[in-house]
Amino acid sequence: MTKKIRELPQEEYILPGTRSCAACGLMLTYRHALKALAQKKVLITVPASCMTVLHGVYPITPVKVHCINNPFAATGASSSGIVAGLRVTGKQNYKVVAFAGDGGTYDIGIQALSGALERGADFMYVCYDNEGYMNTGTQRSSASPAGMITTTTPVRTKLQQKKDMIRIVEAHNISYIATASPAYPLDLYDKFVVARDMYGPRYLEVHAPCPPGWGFSNKDMVKIGRMAVECGIHVLFEIKEGHLRLTSRSLRLGEKGTRKPIREYLSMQSRFRKITEPQIQELQELTNRRWESFLTRHDEQA
Amino acid sequence: MSRGITKILTANEAAATAAGLCRVQVIAAYPITPQTPVTEELASMVEKGELDAEYLTVESEHSAMAAVIGASQVGARAFTATSANGLLYMHEMLHWAAGSRVPLVMVCVNRGVGAPWTILNDQQDSISQRDTGWIQLYCRNSQEVMDTTIQAYKIAEKSLLPVMVCYDGFVLSHASTPVEVPPQALVDKYLPPRTEVFRIFEDGPCNLNPLILSDPRADANGELQPGYMDLRYRLHSDLLSSEEVIRASDEEFLELFGRTWGGALWLYLMDNADHAIVSMGSLASECTIAAETLRTMGYRVGVVGLRSYRPFPAKELGSALAHASGVTVMEKDVSYGYEGAVAVDLKGALFNEGLRPKLHSHVAGLGGRDIMPDEIVEVVRRDMATGPLVSWVNARL
Numbered sequence: 001m002t003k004k005i006r007e008l009p010q011e012e013y014i015l016p017g018t019r020s021c022a023a024c025g026l027m028l029t030y031r032h033a034l035k036a037l038a039q040k041k042v043l044i045t046v047p048a049s050c051m052t053v054l055h056g057v058y059p060i061t062p063v064k065v066h067c068i069n070n071p072f073a074a075t076g077a078s079s080s081g082i083v084a085g086l087r088v089t090g091k092q093n094y095k096v097v098a099f100a101g102d103g104g105t106y107d108i109g110i111q112a113l114s115g116a117l118e119r120g121a122d123f124m125y126v127c128y129d130n131e132g133y134m135n136t137g138t139q140r141s142s143a144s145p146a147g148m149i150t151t152t153t154p155v156r157t158k159l160q161q162k163k164d165m166i167r168i169v170e171a172h173n174i175s176y177i178a179t180a181s182p183a184y185p186l187d188l189y190d191k192f193v194v195a196r197d198m199y200g201p202r203y204l205e206v207h208a209p210c211p212p213g214w215g216f217s218n219k220d221m222v223k224i225g226r227m228a229v230e231c232g233i234h235v236l237f238e239i240k241e242g243h244l245r246l247t248s249r250s251l252r253l254g255e256k257g258t259r260k261p262i263r264e265y266l267s268m269q270s271r272f273r274k275i276t277e278p279q280i281q282e283l284q285e286l287t288n289r290r291w292e293s294f295l296t297r298h299d300e301q302a
Numbered sequence: 303m304s305r306g307i308t309k310i311l312t313a314n315e316a317a318a319t320a321a322g323l324c325r326v327q328v329i330a331a332y333p334i335t336p337q338t339p340v341t342e343e344l345a346s347m348v349e350k351g352e353l354d355a356e357y358l359t360v361e362s363e364h365s366a367m368a369a370v371i372g373a374s375q376v377g378a379r380a381f382t383a384t385s386a387n388g389l390l391y392m393h394e395m396l397h398w399a400a401g402s403r404v405p406l407v408m409v410c411v412n413r414g415v416g417a418p419w420t421i422l423n424d425q426q427d428s429i430s431q432r433d434t435g436w437i438q439l440y441c442r443n444s445q446e447v448m449d450t451t452i453q454a455y456k457i458a459e460k461s462l463l464p465v466m467v468c469y470d471g472f473v474l475s476h477a478s479t480p481v482e483v484p485p486q487a488l489v490d491k492y493l494p495p496r497t498e499v500f501r502i503f504e505d506g507p508c509n510l511n512p513l514i515l516s517d518p519r520a521d522a523n524g525e526l527q528p529g530y531m532d533l534r535y536r537l538h539s540d541l542l543s544s545e546e547v548i549r550a551s552d553e554e555f556l557e558l559f560g561r562t563w564g565g566a567l568w569l570y571l572m573d574n575a576d577h578a579i580v581s582m583g584s585l586a587s588e589c590t591i592a593a594e595t596l597r598t599m600g601y602r603v604g605v606v607g608l609r610s611y612r613p614f615p616a617k618e619l620g621s622a623l624a625h626a627s628g629v630t631v632m633e634k635d636v637s638y639g640y641e642g643a644v645a646v647d648l649k650g651a652l653f654n655e656g657l658r659p660k661l662h663s664h665v666a667g668l669g670g671r672d673i674m675p676d677e678i679v680e681v682v683r684r685d686m687a688t689g690p691l692v693s694w695v696n697a698r699l
Contacts, residue, residue, distance in 0.1 A: 043502070045372075058514040059521040066502050068375060069511040070368060071398055077365030081330060081372030081380075084356035088327040089377045091503070112368065115361030 002186045009035045015062040020054040023218035025208030025225065026128045027054060028182035030063075030099070033126070033206075036192035038065050041094045043086075045079045047109060048072045049101040050135045051128070073108045075100045076116035079123045095196055096123040102143035103133045106163050117172040117201045124195050124202045127165070130210040138213040138271075145233075146283055147266070147275030157274050161286060169203045170239065176202040178238035178247075182209075183225025187236055187248035194238070207234040215270025224268060229253075231260045232291040233283075237298070244297040254295050262287055305560060306484040313444040313474035316481050317383065317409045317467070318343035320451035322353045323489040324407075326381040328373035330358035330366045334388040335421045336471035337411040341383060363388040367395035367408075374404035375510060377503075379455065379496050382406070385471060386413035386427045393431065396464075400435025400537060402511060405458035405496070406465070409451065412583065412634070413471040414669040422670025423471040424634035425583060429611075429643045435537050437461070437544055438611040440582040441469040444481045446563050449555060450609075452484070453563075455493055456551040461544040462498075463537075468611075470584040470634075472670070484559055492558050545613040566615035568607045569622055571597060575604035577628040577686050578659075579678070580619075580648060582608045585632055585667060592678035603682060614647055620655030628660045630685045632678060632695075634667040641665075641692050660685075666695040 002008060013034035020027045030051075034042075044067040046052055052069060056062050070078035079098045086094050100109055105127040113125060132150050133139035140150040142163040149157050169177055176198050180188035188206065195202040209224040211217065216224055228234040229249050236250035246254045253259055262284050266272040275283075311319065318340045321329070329348070331341040347353040356373075360366045363384050370380035384392060389410055399406055410428045414420040428438060437457060441447045447469050454465040469475065502508045517529045528536070549565035556562040570590045572578065579589040586607040596603040606622045608615075623629060629652075631645040640646060645663030652659065662685040666673040673696055681695055 043376075052513055055509055055512055057519070058509070058512045059519060059527040061507055061509040061512065063509070064507050066507060067509045067512075068372070068502070069509070070372070071394055073364060074368035074395065074398075077330075077360060077362075077368035078372040080358060080360075081328065081369030082376055084328045084330075084358055084369070085373030085376040085378035085380070088354075088356055088373075091376065111361060112365050115365055118361075119359065 002190050005186065008032065008185070008189055009039070011035065013038045013064045015064070018054050018062045019056060020050065021212055023211045023221040024050070025130060025182050025210055025221055026050055028185070028221070029128055029188065029206045029208055030054065032182070032185045032189050033192045034065060036189050037095065037097055037196055040196060042066070043068065043082065043094050043096050045070055045075060045082060045096065045098045047075045047100050047104040049104055050130070051099050051101070053135060072104055074112055075104060075109050076112035076114070076125065079125070080116045080119060080121035083122050098123060098125045100125070100127055101135070102127060102129040102131060103141045106142045106165050114172065117169065117174055117203070120200050122199050122201070124204065127203070127205045128208040129205055130208045130213060131162070132213055134210050134213045147279040148271045149274055157279070166205065172201070174201045174203060176238070176240055178204050179234065179236055180204060180206045181225045181229055181234060181236065182206065183222045183229065184236060184248045191238060213271070216268055220268065227260070227265045227268060231262045231265045232287050233262055233265060235291065235294050237294060243301050244294060245301055246294065246298045254298060259291065306482050306488070308480050308482050310478050311444055311481040312339065312476050312478050313441070313447040313469050314339040314411065314476065315343060316444040316448040317451050318347070319483055320448045321381045322347050323484065323486060324452055324455050324493055325379065326355055327378040328356045328358070328370060328380040329382065330360045330369035330380070331382045332360055332363045332366045332384070332388060334363070334385045336413060336475045337383045337385040337388070337409070339475070340409060340411070363391040364395055367392040367399060370406055371395065371399050371402055371404050374406050375402060375502070377496060380406055381408070383409040383411065385411045386415050389427045389431060390415060393434070396431055396434035396436060399464045403462040403537070404464060405455070405462055407451065407454040407458055407467065408464065409467045409469070411471045411475045412468055420669040423473050424668045424670070425468065426635045426668070428466060428468045429635040431466070432612060432643065435463070435541060436612065437463055437465040437541065437548070439465065439467050439609055440611060441467065441474070442584060442587045442607065444474060444477070444479050445561070447474065448481055448483070449559065449561055449563060452489055452493065453551045453555055457544060457547050459496055460547050460551070461540055463541060463544055468583065473584045488558055492555065541613050545610065545615055548610050564607070564609055566610040566613070567618055567622065568609060570605040570607065572604035572606065572622060575602050576626060577601065577603045577630065577682065578606050578623055578626040579603065579630045579632060579682060580606045580608060580644065581632040582611060582644065583634070585634055585673065588673070588675050589632060589678055591675040592682065595675065595679050596682055601683070601686065608644065611644070614651065616651035616654060619648060619651050620657060623652065623657060623659060626659050628662070628686055630662050630664065630682050632664050632666055632681070636665045661691070662689055663692045664695050665693070671696055
């Protein structure tokens with residue numbers, strides 16, 4: 001386990017001059033993920049998304065690892081084809097890692113992802129969840145939380161709860177599932193190292209705060225990421241062979257039982273400025289129920 | 303020279319056997335009638351250990367095409383097969399394959415598209431993919447399916463373009479006929495392993511298919527690299543040049559295997575013909591029977607069989623039809639709101655060649671509607687008299 005930030009590899013794999021927004025949660029995620037991944041030969045696959053933009057405009061890229069872009073719906077299938085192609089041509093020492101947003105995972109890419117997980121494709125799939133179609137300007141996705149203003153739910157806010165993607169992924173019985181946050185880079189780094197060295201399908205979901213889409217100032221990106229964990233709306237855990245274990249700050253919150261109310265987290269972001277009292281209540285109850293179920297599963301393992 | 307052994311095969315079996323002989327390394331496919339036996343045959347070859355390949359049982363055609371593109375991008379020889387709505391579901395990925403310049407081969411077992419559902423044959427599926435940047439080759443019989451599939455890898459890997467080998471569902475796909483299966487050693491000689499070096503495995507980062515601007519832009523060394531439109535032009539001009547590659551691959555095939563399929567097009571009874579039938583696939587075969595009958599009746603009729611629909615061999619068609627005063631186009635597709643797609647393309651080609659024969663566009667055989675040689679004879683006789691410029695043959699109008 002990495003204990004101090006200075007223990008992380010010094011090498012940077014993303015050079016200055018990316019096209020991502022200031023204080024992008026994905027950007028910080030990718031920075032620490034690559035410190036783990038690029039120690040091995042790695043091939044990143046990316047659907048149409050914020051990540052496409054981050055990777056730069058032809059013929060220049062600020063990222064020091066290989067990347068293959070693929071169409072929006074195709075990430076799981078493209079990745080498994082690449083894995084098969086590498087194997088038959090004797091290049092199986094490459095790690096294939098897909099990075100897709102929540103739209104590319106929860107919505108348009110779910111079929112290809114499900115297929116790849118079910119077939120046991122030997123790859124890592126990372127969903128960076130910024131809770132909407134941020135690359136096209138904050139439209140509603142099935143990962144957007146209830147009560148969020150998006151450009152396609154501008155008046156009434158999103159009325160439905162966020163899809164529980166982890167449960168869908170878990171139903172495929174894969175060997176490794178983990179959540180992470182760029183606000184907890186050591187935990188994130190460690191999980192990418194663990195997943196990197198495993199075989200078969202591995203799924204990681206990273207909560208990626210988005211300043212322009214969520215409505216908070218750039219300087220607060222890490223603070224928002226932390227608050228999401230503090231209130232339990234995003235929970236840090238890993239599921240190895242079906243066994244769930246809370247990690248990092250979520251583990252300590254589980255031990256102390258000092259979660260913050262979600263109201264505090266919601267009030268920090270203008271995307272929730274129209275959320276109603278009943279919506280807050282419902283979201284709090286849902287958060288509590290999810291938290292309790294994770295805690296129970298964690299305790300069963302302990 | 304060993305010419306192989308003759309087996310009784312359906313076109314589907316011929317296509318699968320050919321893919322095996324080409325030593326394909328990755329296969330990803332999703333079942334759809336009438337393509338299904340191709341996928342079953344290949345899966346069986348892989349599971350029995352007769353073919354050293356990865357077989358991905360993907361969950362859709364969109365994923366099938368995505369997977370073979372991915373495999374091909376990292377250097378594997380990849381294969382897939384589909385029909386009808388499966389091909390339409392791939393549409394986005396077909397553009398992606400051509401834009402990625404991957405040398406894939408796919409067989410399209412031609413079937414009418416829904417709605418409403420039909421499982422029977424016409425060519426609306428592949429014709430609808432005309433503008434995706436793929437080479438499209440149409441076959442007359444199972445031997446041509448076998449040979450064209452082998453040629454297709456040669457063409458694809460020389461041109462860095464994907465090739466669609468099209469043949470008619472049920473009419474060919476499920477009909478058993480004698481097919482000569484060439485010996486493996488001969489196919490190996492004709493088709494050596496893929497050799498291109500992929501930048502993705504060189505030092506330094508490589509970003510395949512990134513966002514690109516409209517105009518050329520300087521790279522890190524200050525050298526100007528193409529913009530979007532420039533890359534589109536390369537795809538287009540390479541597709542045009544592939545006509546010569548198709549011809550050369552067929553000539554080389556003739557030298558080794560003793561069979562030729564005519565390159566981009568073939569002629570039948572065209573000597574001194576003053577009326578020509580132009581067609582593709584198994585319908586073109588039927589047209590040759592009709593032409594024989596017409597010749598015995600005293601009509602000077604021949605057939606121009608279009609093997610390559612894209613690239614469209616415009617100049618060669620011009621030469622072939624230079625002395626025809628009338629042309630009957632028979633095709634199993636329609637460009638809704640206008641005419642048959644081949645007829646429309648052919649008119650454009652002839653216009654550019656300065657030719658103005660009386661050209662009749664006939665849509666036939668949609669969704670498996672029968673069209674017999676004798677009926678083609680009647681269509682041509684009417685065309686040579688005062689027949690309609692556009693018609694739907696055997697349709698209840």
